Amino acid sequence: TQLLEQSPQFLSIQEGENLTVYCNSSSVFSSLQWYRQEPGEGPVLLVTVVTGGEVKKLKRLTFQFGDARKDSSLHITAAQPGDTGLYLCAGGGSNYQLIWGAGTKLIIKP
């Protein structure tokens, strides 16, 4: 059974600080997606990484796919209150299935 473990489960930091969220598995994925979910809304896709070692940047967010395509990280620089939300990683395989992490609840305090 494929599993994706996210850490930390919960993170509360001050505005302006940096943070990293991790997504780890013993399985290889063909792609890794990151979503952000705000209260009362559905998850919204932020980025998809598909190549081992790939790095993608979205403003202050940097996403990296591990060389072996088993893990990924999300780094936020100078966090803002607008970054608050639930961050979910999801691993894609050879078919339609997405394997979801449990999520990291992030709170950025002004």
Place this chain on the structure above:
Amino acid sequence: DAGVIQSPRHEVTEMGQEVTLRCKPISGHNSLFWYRQTMMRGLELLIYFNNNVPIDDSGMPEDRFSAKMPNASFSTLKIQPSEPRDSAVYFCASSYSTANTEAFFGQGTRLTVV
């Protein structure tokens, strides 16, 4: 495009009643998913349709749950009879194809069964 549209946004019902959740996927998307999200279990896939055909319903918890997709622009998830443990947020998501797994979610239906 308006995105994935779900209705109702909130549903409160009594135990034993039938509940029907509705979803309109993004036009042109061939894959549709129903998910359930709870604090305890996170996001769980209930059923997956491709080209209106149910492909994988292994996540449907019990026979009380059923889902249909009569055409490319409409799907329903029905719970009959409903139980308090069915209380959760139910999401519908669509994606362009089986090969492209990037999912677009609706706003969800928050179901409370009392």
